Amino acid sequence: EAGVTQFPSHSVIEKGQTVTLRCDPISGHDNLYWYRRVMGKEIKFLLHFVKESKQDESGMPNNRFLAERTGGTYSTLKVQPAELEDSGVYFCASSQRQSVGEKLFFGSGTQLSVL
């Protein structure tokens, strides 16, 4: 069974540029999550999709971040324009259900560096 796939694994961009991260969840997983870890801090929730709908986007830091999940399959997270503080590792995770205690399957992350 293929796991959660994220692309690219690394991205280095200049401040003010745009970057788009992609996540392919495990096939059949309706629930897709974005988390991120900035340097030295804990992993933090960004948002949660159920199929193509945003269930919870309370963790999105500001309107420079736009997440989409077309057709309820893969998801993209766009940062426009990128700022220095956006640097960090962006993780995508998926799960079959959203019941309490459901385990999340994480991808390996995208390391984003904004210079």
Place this chain on the structure above:
Amino acid sequence: EDQVTQSPEALRLQEGESSSLNCSYTVSGLRGLFWYRQDPGKGPEFLFTLYSAGEEKEKERLKATLTKKESFLHITAPKPEDSATYLCAVDTGGGNKLTFGTGTQLKVEL
């Protein structure tokens, strides 16, 4: 605001030297406490979910326990392959919106 604090930040053990990792939490209403393992360059990998005080779960050399204020991850006779960062997280609002601690980086040496 929900808070999760893990200690120690880093731990170095000799192979076979058992120890425990701590996760203290302050939450409004615990729905589940999770332990994940993270290897360098990888995403977190699920280990356990605990739901209520007194609950225990085991997997190979790992055993997780839960009280009303904290959770412990006990590692018995660790091996070098147990070296990783161990993350604790809580779910208080449902929907798998997890609040993570900063992790304990474990190194097991021969």
